[in-house]
Amino acid sequence: MTSVTLVTGAGGVGKTTLAAALAQRSARSGTETLVLTVDPARRLADALGLEHVGNDPTPTPEEGLSAAMLDASAAWDEIAVTHAPPDVAARLLANPFFRAVADRFPSGQAYAAAEQMVRHTESGQFEHVVVDTPPADGGLEFLTSARRIRSLVGGKVLSWLTGSRLPGRRMLYKLTARPALKVADTILGGPLLEDVADFLLDLRETYDGVTVRSRTVEHHLRRAATVVVTTADPAPVAEAVRFFRELPSWATSPDLVVFNRTLPASWAEAAHRDDPLGVNLARWGAEARRQAGVRREVAGRYGVAIATVPWLPEPPSTLDDLAAMLEGAEGLVS
Amino acid sequence: MLERRLLVVTGKGGVGRSALTAALALRAARTGRRVLAIAMAGPAGLAAHLGVARLAYAPLEVRPGLFGAHVDPAESLDEYLRLRLRVPRIGPLTSAFRLLADTVPGVRDTVVIGKVLYEAIRGEWDLVVADGPPTGQIHSYLVAPSTIESLVPSGRVKEQAGWMRRSLADPAIAGLVVAGLAEEVPVAEMTETLALLEAEPVADVARIVLNRILEPLEADMGDEPPGARREAALHHAAMASSQARQRRRLPAHDTLPYLFGTHTPVEVAQRLATEVAP
Numbered sequence: 001m002t003s004v005t006l007v008t009g010a011g012g013v014g015k016t017t018l019a020a021a022l023a024q025r026s027a028r029s030g031t032e033t034l035v036l037t038v039d040p041a042r043r044l045a046d047a048l049g050l051e052h053v054g055n056d057p058t059p060t061p062e063e064g065l066s067a068a069m070l071d072a073s074a075a076w077d078e079i080a081v082t083h084a085p086p087d088v089a090a091r092l093l094a095n096p097f098f099r100a101v102a103d104r105f106p107s108g109q110a111y112a113a114a115e116q117m118v119r120h121t122e123s124g125q126f127e128h129v130v131v132d133t134p135p136a137d138g139g140l141e142f143l144t145s146a147r148r149i150r151s152l153v154g155g156k157v158l159s160w161l162t163g164s165r166l167p168g169r170r171m172l173y174k175l176t177a178r179p180a181l182k183v184a185d186t187i188l189g190g191p192l193l194e195d196v197a198d199f200l201l202d203l204r205e206t207y208d209g210v211t212v213r214s215r216t217v218e219h220h221l222r223r224a225a226t227v228v229v230t231t232a233d234p235a236p237v238a239e240a241v242r243f244f245r246e247l248p249s250w251a252t253s254p255d256l257v258v259f260n261r262t263l264p265a266s267w268a269e270a271a272h273r274d275d276p277l278g279v280n281l282a283r284w285g286a287e288a289r290r291q292a293g294v295r296r297e298v299a300g301r302y303g304v305a306i307a308t309v310p311w312l313p314e315p316p317s318t319l320d321d322l323a324a325m326l327e328g329a330e331g332l333v334s
Numbered sequence: 335m336l337e338r339r340l341l342v343v344t345g346k347g348g349v350g351r352s353a354l355t356a357a358l359a360l361r362a363a364r365t366g367r368r369v370l371a372i373a374m375a376g377p378a379g380l381a382a383h384l385g386v387a388r389l390a391y392a393p394l395e396v397r398p399g400l401f402g403a404h405v406d407p408a409e410s411l412d413e414y415l416r417l418r419l420r421v422p423r424i425g426p427l428t429s430a431f432r433l434l435a436d437t438v439p440g441v442r443d444t445v446v447i448g449k450v451l452y453e454a455i456r457g458e459w460d461l462v463v464a465d466g467p468p469t470g471q472i473h474s475y476l477v478a479p480s481t482i483e484s485l486v487p488s489g490r491v492k493e494q495a496g497w498m499r500r501s502l503a504d505p506a507i508a509g510l511v512v513a514g515l516a517e518e519v520p521v522a523e524m525t526e527t528l529a530l531l532e533a534e535p536v537a538d539v540a541r542i543v544l545n546r547i548l549e550p551l552e553a554d555m556g557d558e559p560p561g562a563r564r565e566a567a568l569h570h571a572a573m574a575s576s577q578a579r580q581r582r583r584l585p586a587h588d589t590l591p592y593l594f595g596t597h598t599p600v601e602v603a604q605r606l607a608t609e610v611a612p
Binding site: 042270275 | 346348468515551558566570573594
């Protein structure tokens with residue numbers, strides 16, 4: 001069975017790079033691996049041979065490693081086409097409001113990523129799928145996206161519009177919501193809200209399909225291994241802590257917290273003289289001590305395994321750099 | 335730049351956007367001005383840097399002359415409907431507008447940026463500093479009023495949107511502070527944002543600020559033996575030269591220093607307030 005690793009964490013901590021490095025390590029151990037990335041840095045994308053966004057995996061120069069760069073828009077088109085009758089799907093794809101929801105609904109990108117994760121897990125093409133989760137909400141958004149999509153498609157707004165999920169709801173809509181929409185449109189000065197309502201009624205056609213599918217997505221999320229990436233800086237640590245605190249009860253607790261940009265512990269203990277190099281060591285040593293303190297606190301409070309990845313002045317820009325980054329790492333289980 | 339009525343601080347997550355917002359507000363308040371620091375998205379970061387447990391929709395005085403608040407989109411929408419559009423409080427009608435806010439591109443963004451603009455011009459404050467959305471979203475907030483203006487054929491919403499668009503674009507009223515780090519991805523994102531703003535000048539860039547900048551290391555390590563002293567010096571030098579390389583990709587900008595050691599968020603904001611150029 002295909003195993004899945006979710007790499008979560010705040011934006012800017014090197015999550016995408018680490019996801020790629022973990023996937024590369026898995027490929028080098030002889031496991032057919034896919035890394036599903038979201039918006040990698042240009043040089044990392046180049047190293048992986050990724051030229052454009054696209055949900056179809058492309059082989060990388062690394063033996064046994066494929067990569068795909070999430071295209072949330074295309075993933076949503078796929079959702080419409082799969083779950084709505086053809087005429088409704090065509091109307092949805094042509095509707096500017098559908099684009100807006102797909103691209104801008106907070107869980108839209110997260111759900112698209114989760115949906116792609118399931119697609120590649122079920123294809124049987126890979127033994128291991130590593131998912132670089134979209135940065136929103138430090139990964140919580142990704143875990144809860146399936147539920148949120150269900151509540152968008154079947155939620156309060158639609159119930160208000162249509163009364164219930166009974167057949168003939170368009171009739172109900174004419175009696176309940178339409179009069180209010182007409183008044184609102186007079187204030188707006190155009191038939192805007194009625195158009196929106198029509199769009200939402202079309203979206204509702206996808207409800208049954210999306211509901212079933214999103215439960216499958218949740219099932220896969222439940223059995224995935226989770227790695228939380230952070231640095232020792234207060235903001236990303238706060239997000240990592242929030243991840244532990246607000247993790248949905250059905251989700252498995254993270255297996256590992258990886259502290260990226262770690263300074264050598266030896267600097268913290270080194271004696272220093274009062275010359276420029278000594279002053280420099282003293283302040284970096286203070287940083288190293290602060291980092292170690294943060295790691296101890298997280299490990300103690302959540303009883304989780306900790307790994308460290310050294311602080312590189314430049315992010316890896318070749319596959320060899322990527323592998324070298326993990327050579328200095330400690331605490332990563334294979 | 336502190337002479338403007340409104341500064342909106344934007345930057346990729348993790349670059350110190352809330353810290354810079356609080357620092358600018360503190361700096362202005364120290365010169366005797368009445369200042370509002372307002373969070374446009376999650377308020378936790380700004381609250382921590384102002385040293386309060388939480389921020390609410392109603393401004394709270396955090397120290398003499400300095401107030402903090404949080405734009406709650408639902409409350410702003412309510413205020414906007416009642417005060418600006420004069421929509422009566424009727425259940426179904428409010429539901430209809432909530433539906434609009436959830437679905438039509440730009441409504442929520444317009445309401446949030448609108449609230450910040452109203453605060454800036456209503457005469458209560460000398461300066462409003464907004465902890466804005468991340469760089470990836472700032473453009474969609476800034477173009478939201480003109481999107482609405484073009485979607486809506488006529489009426490009060492269109493008039494309001496037009497007023498917002500003009501105020502945002504007026505450098506005498508509003509300015510954007512683009513914050514970042516001298517690293518590959520943040521610099522790429524800043525460059526992209528600046529290019530978008532140049533192509534479509536919906537707001538004036540008041541300042542570009544790079545945070546956590548290292549001073550070059552003035553020391554000779556030629557015959558320094560291997561060990562922590564040498565390693566730390568090499569690390570510092572490599573970081574500083576990497577930062578210098580990234581900085582060359584950006585137009586003229588200000589810098590804030592890397593703060594070594596442990597600091598509380600309030601200490602960070604206070605320290606940056608003394609460093610930031612007014």
